[in-house]
Amino acid sequence: MPLLIRVPDVEELPALSELCMRSKAVWGYDAAFMEACRGELSLHPRDLASSRIAIAARGGNVLGVAQVRMAGDEADLVKLFVEPAAMRSGVGQALFAWAVDAARASGAARMTIEADPDAAPFYRRLGARDAGLVPSGSIAGRMLPKLVLAL
Numbered sequence: 001m002p003l004l005i006r007v008p009d010v011e012e013l014p015a016l017s018e019l020c021m022r023s024k025a026v027w028g029y030d031a032a033f034m035e036a037c038r039g040e041l042s043l044h045p046r047d048l049a050s051s052r053i054a055i056a057a058r059g060g061n062v063l064g065v066a067q068v069r070m071a072g073d074e075a076d077l078v079k080l081f082v083e084p085a086a087m088r089s090g091v092g093q094a095l096f097a098w099a100v101d102a103a104r105a106s107g108a109a110r111m112t113i114e115a116d117p118d119a120a121p122f123y124r125r126l127g128a129r130d131a132g133l134v135p136s137g138s139i140a141g142r143m144l145p146k147l148v149l150a151l
């Protein structure tokens with residue numbers, strides 16, 4: 001069954017937000033940490049207008065979601081989350097390729113990623129380079145690796 005990349009319908013956004021939570025939880029965070037992240041991991045109808053969002057689906061099953069926000073010549077990969085059961089089967093790479101295409105099409109010169117520490121090796125594998133640390137938007141005092149992909 002081919003992997004289909006498409007724009008989600010607005011009705012799918014709540015389920016996609018839950019997918020992001022299940023996906024992030026694979027790194028072993030506790031319940032309090034996950035609740036603190038819920039805001040950042042949620043997708044809202046306004047996001048469909050203010051950013052680019054795509055999902056990956058196979059045979060009707062949604063396996064992952066990505067969100068890119070454009071700002072001038074920079075694109076920010078805001079979300080990239082794969083359903084736990086579908087990890088390590090190429091879904092993340094396919095959504096990353098979509099994000100790169102979307103960023104290039106918008107005229108961006110680079111794409112930045114504020115990565116979960118456990119996901120950083122995935123981005124390095126796909127060509128992104130380390131560019132220091134940035135504060136987490138969800139957890140006070142937590143620093144996250146920032147990576148940049150030249151487009």
Ligand SMILES: CC(C)(COP(=O)(O)OP(=O)(O)OC[C@H]1O[C@@H](n2cnc3c(N)ncnc32)[C@H](O)[C@@H]1OP(=O)(O)O)[C@@H](O)C(=O)NCCC(=O)NCCS
Pocket residue numbers: 023024026079080081082083086087088089090091092093094114115116118119121122125
């Ligand atoms: C990070 C994530 C998106 C990767 O998606 P995935 O579908 O499992 O990755 P793919 O199967 O497309 O892997 C592509 C390549 O990266 C490698 N890779 C995937 N995850 C990796 C990891 N955590 N560490 C090192 N390499 C990794 C794969 O082995 C593969 O390499 P290969 O082509 O040499 O075999 C996924 O693990 C995920 O959703 N994690 C939880 C949520 C999260 O942290 N998201 C990122 C937020 S910044």
